[in-house]
Amino acid sequence: MARGGCTTEQVRLFATCLVDAFRPKVAIAAVNVLERNGVRVEFPAEQTCCGQFAFNAGYHHEAAMLARHFIEVFERGDSDIVALSGSCAAMVVHDYAQLVRDDALAHGASEAEATAWEHRAQHTADRIQELSQWLSQRMDDSQPQDKSTVMALHQGCHMRRVLKANAEPRAVLEHSGIDVMELEDADQCCGFGGTYSMTEWPVSTALADAKIGALLKAQDAGATALTSADLGCLLHLEGRLSRLNQTFRVMHVAEVLDSSGRTPPGTGRG
Amino acid sequence: MAGILPSDPRPWPERRDAGLGNATMRTTIGVVTRRFSSGQRRVFHEYEEAEQARQVAVQAKRRAVRHMDQLIPKVRAKIESHGGQTYMAQDAREAVRLLVEIAQAHDVQTAIKTKSMLSEEIALNRGLEKAGITVVETDLGEYIIQRAHESPSHILAPAAHKNRTQIKRLLDDDARSVEMETPHSEEPADLTRFARSRLRREFLSADMGITGGNFLVAETGTLVLITNEGNADMVTSLPPVLVSIVGVEKVVETWDDLTYLIQQPAMNGIGQRLSSYTTLISGPRQPGMAEGAAEWHVVLVDNGRSSLQGTPFEDVLSCIRCGACLNVCPVFRQVGGHAYGGVYAGPIGIVETPLLTDLQVLPELPSVACTVCHACGEACPMDIDLPGHVLRLRKAKVARCIDHRSARWSYRLWSQVWSTSARYRRSLRLARIAQKLYLKNGQLKNAPGLAQGWFQSRDMPPIAPEMFHEWWQRTRGNAHGQQK
Numbered sequence: 043m044a045r046g047g048c049t050t051e052q053v054r055l056f057a058t059c060l061v062d063a064f065r066p067k068v069a070i071a072a073v074n075v076l077e078r079n080g081v082r083v084e085f086p087a088e089q090t091c092c093g094q095f096a097f098n099a100g101y102h103h104e105a106a107m108l109a110r111h112f113i114e115v116f117e118r119g120d121s122d123i124v125a126l127s128g129s130c131a132a133m134v135v136h137d138y139a140q141l142v143r144d145d146a147l148a149h150g151a152s153e154a155e156a157t158a159w160e161h162r163a164q165h166t167a168d169r170i171q172e173l174s175q176w177l178s179q180r181m182d183d184s185q186p187q188d189k190s191t192v193m194a195l196h197q198g199c200h201m202r203r204v205l206k207a208n209a210e211p212r213a214v215l216e217h218s219g220i221d222v223m224e225l226e227d228a229d230q231c232c233g234f235g236g237t238y239s240m241t242e243w244p245v246s247t248a249l250a251d252a253k254i255g256a257l258l259k260a261q262d263a264g265a266t267a268l269t270s271a272d273l274g275c276l277l278h279l280e281g282r283l284s285r286l287n288q289t290f291r292v293m294h295v296a297e298v299l300d301s302s303g304r305t306p307p308g309t310g311r312g
Numbered sequence: 313m314a315g316i317l318p319s320d321p322r323p324w325p326e327r328r329d330a331g332l333g334n335a336t337m338r339t340t341i342g343v344v345t346r347r348f349s350s351g352q353r354r355v356f357h358e359y360e361e362a363e364q365a366r367q368v369a370v371q372a373k374r375r376a377v378r379h380m381d382q383l384i385p386k387v388r389a390k391i392e393s394h395g396g397q398t399y400m401a402q403d404a405r406e407a408v409r410l411l412v413e414i415a416q417a418h419d420v421q422t423a424i425k426t427k428s429m430l431s432e433e434i435a436l437n438r439g440l441e442k443a444g445i446t447v448v449e450t451d452l453g454e455y456i457i458q459r460a461h462e463s464p465s466h467i468l469a470p471a472a473h474k475n476r477t478q479i480k481r482l483l484d485d486d487a488r489s490v491e492m493e494t495p496h497s498e499e500p501a502d503l504t505r506f507a508r509s510r511l512r513r514e515f516l517s518a519d520m521g522i523t524g525g526n527f528l529v530a531e532t533g534t535l536v537l538i539t540n541e542g543n544a545d546m547v548t549s550l551p552p553v554l555v556s557i558v559g560v561e562k563v564v565e566t567w568d569d570l571t572y573l574i575q576q577p578a579m580n581g582i583g584q585r586l587s588s589y590t591t592l593i594s595g596p597r598q599p600g601m602a603e604g605a606a607e608w609h610v611v612l613v614d615n616g617r618s619s620l621q622g623t624p625f626e627d628v629l630s631c632i633r634c635g636a637c638l639n640v641c642p643v644f645r646q647v648g649g650h651a652y653g654g655v656y657a658g659p660i661g662i663v664e665t666p667l668l669t670d671l672q673v674l675p676e677l678p679s680v681a682c683t684v685c686h687a688c689g690e691a692c693p694m695d696i697d698l699p700g701h702v703l704r705l706r707k708a709k710v711a712r713c714i715d716h717r718s719a720r721w722s723y724r725l726w727s728q729v730w731s732t733s734a735r736y737r738r739s740l741r742l743a744r745i746a747q748k749l750y751l752k753n754g755q756l757k758n759a760p761g762l763a764q765g766w767f768q769s770r771d772m773p774p775i776a777p778e779m780f781h782e783w784w785q786r787t788r789g790n791a792h793g794q795q796k
Contacts, residue, residue, distance in 0.1 A: 063779055066780035069780040085784045090733055100715065108730055227346075230645070231687070244329065248647075284755055
């Protein structure tokens with residue numbers, strides 16, 4: 043982690059549509075955390091949504107429209123792209139190149155044009171990371187003095203299995219003094235699944251209830267909040283808790299890191 | 313050619329709600345799938361060479377599936393050189409017809425059967441019973457659900473949806489119907505002891521044995537059956553006529569390939585290094601042999617399988633029916649096997665059922681029974697790209713207009729609007745004004761269109777008074793990011 047010296051690290055923030063519209067304080071918290079560590083944050087203002095909602099539902103041409111827009115916004119520049127969702131980052135990393143290539147070919151583009159889109163997508167994909175992934179690579183090995191705040195962590199499925207970033211959220215949280223508690227059946231999906239939560243709400247809700255069951259056990263064991271690197275999962279679980287008239291604090295990892303005061307890279311604040 | 317597969321005539325919402333409403337099933341399925349999936353993780357953790365062997369097995373299976381056309385004549389010739397007879401059935405109907413003909417040629421009254429998913433796929437029992445032949449299942453789980461007139465709810469554990477009390481009740485009725493003593497208790501040992509003596513009668517009196525097949529080795533003409541109860545040993549050695557129905561994708565090339573594959577179903581399905589019994593059949597009884605059937609008929613069944621060769625879905629044919637994908641699937645754990653409405657439940661079922669039937673049977677499954685969590689892809693020992701196939705099938709459905717028109721318009725409009733930032737921002741500002749209609753106590757309680765489903769069971773925070781891009785604009789202006 044560069045600090046105070048000649049080089050200033052710079053990142054471009056991808057807030058995601060859910061954070062932008064429904065919980066902007068997540069992105070504000072991320073900006074705080076990054077800037078506190080001397081990172082210069084840029085917010086490419088033309089950004090919208092990664093298109094995963096359409097992609098997962100089978101509407102690949104529609105998803106490709108959003109993917110091409112995303113690529114046009116983010117392909118300029120070489121600084122890292124920090125995404126506030128593991129699932130959206132996974133979409134860009136795992137699906138974009140094939141998606142824009144196939145869509146170009148399906149709509150009359152030449153092989154050369156399709157390959158050009160594929161390369162542009164790959165160039166963007168190579169630069170994107172989810173926030174805790176990005177931070178964990180810049181962490182020093184100091185240990186926090188106090189780890190008295192206990193929080194339950196929900197790992198989104200795409201973060202866990204597509205990005206294979208299973209250790210990072212825990213690592214940055216622990217570095218910030220959070221005692222991270224694993225939920226029972228942690229490997230099970232919370233049932234969000236993008237628009238699956240709307241089109242198949244009975245199954246989606248049954249899964250939310252199973253996750254909330256595990257959460258209440260974690261609460262009995264001392265967890266004071268639920269955190270995750272994915273706001274989609276959190277809104278789904280928080281929305282279900284609200285409908286059941288239950289209250290349990292739900293925080294995005296960025297909010298936890300911001301409020302903990304001790305930011306992961308550890309050395310940045312001095 | 314598309315295959316023929318049976319399906320539950322009830323629509324998905326009805327099947328799903330029956331599953332979600334069955335608390336006993338959800339409890340037992342939860343216990344079974346957790347035990348199996350943790351077993352799978354444990355056995356790979358404890359056994360260092362397992363991962364490498366698995367990778368060799370995947371390659372062997374992939375090779376065999378790719379060269380099915382060459383391996384099938386080879387294995388048929390080998391079996392016939394040992395005195396067996398072989399047949400090729402293009403679809404379910406032809407397979408059933410062949411089996412009925414073989415049974416009738418031998419005046420078969422009663423047939424005993426090992427567990428076989430293919431026999432479920434071709435609805436064999438129904439076909440034989442229609443021809444007046446009694447079929448008795450000899451796998452304990454299959455025997456239980458046969459008593460209940462149900463279909464398997466799990467590829468590997470067909471009665472996984474039932475608890476001991478329910479099983480005891482079924483076996484009690486069975487005992488009374490043949491004037492036998494009922495099981496002493498609900499303890500698994502007592503239930504099994506009863507089934508053992510009950511089935512003994514059937515083993516000794518049956519005219520024909522029917523098996524499926526886990527693997528069929530082309531090099532040696534050997535059929536491999538894996539069981540945990542030893543019932544396949546009885547079915548293949550006692551009745552005078554033996555018929556084996558085997559999917560064309562079960563052929564593997566060499567004995568060496570088999571040695572890598574043979575552990576995979578048990579390791580990945582239940583977390584055991586090898587199944588308790590492995591039965592190998594290479595031909596009918598030869599002069600001087602003490603046991604075995606006098607005749608062995610092998611019916612190879614295609615039923616849509618070869619149509620997947622050379623497509624992006626070819627790896628589906630590598631499935632070894634271990635059930636690992638079901639055991640980790642969150643949707644399976646909630647709705648249970650019967651909600652799927654087909655023979656194959658869980659992730660493999662939602663992919664394979666529509667694929668084998670050219671999207672004619674249960675095409676809703678890839679859309680309704682998957683959250684795209686990728687757990688199945690991680691668990692599959694044959695590296696079948698199950699999550700990828702779910703997405704490919706959803707795409708294929710849109711391409712073939714097997715989607716709802718209203719959904720299509722929603723996704724199209726949504727994507728068009730959000731593909732420029734000006735329209736994206738305007739749409740959110742408009743939604744922020746419109747949402748006042750649905751606000752109560754600071755939470756959104758409803759919304760129109762696709763989003764309606766969300767609000768059936770969940771609240772949502774409203775669109776923020778100051779969205780992030782507005783906050784950035786206010787506090788940072790155009791310092792870093794430029795707005796169009």
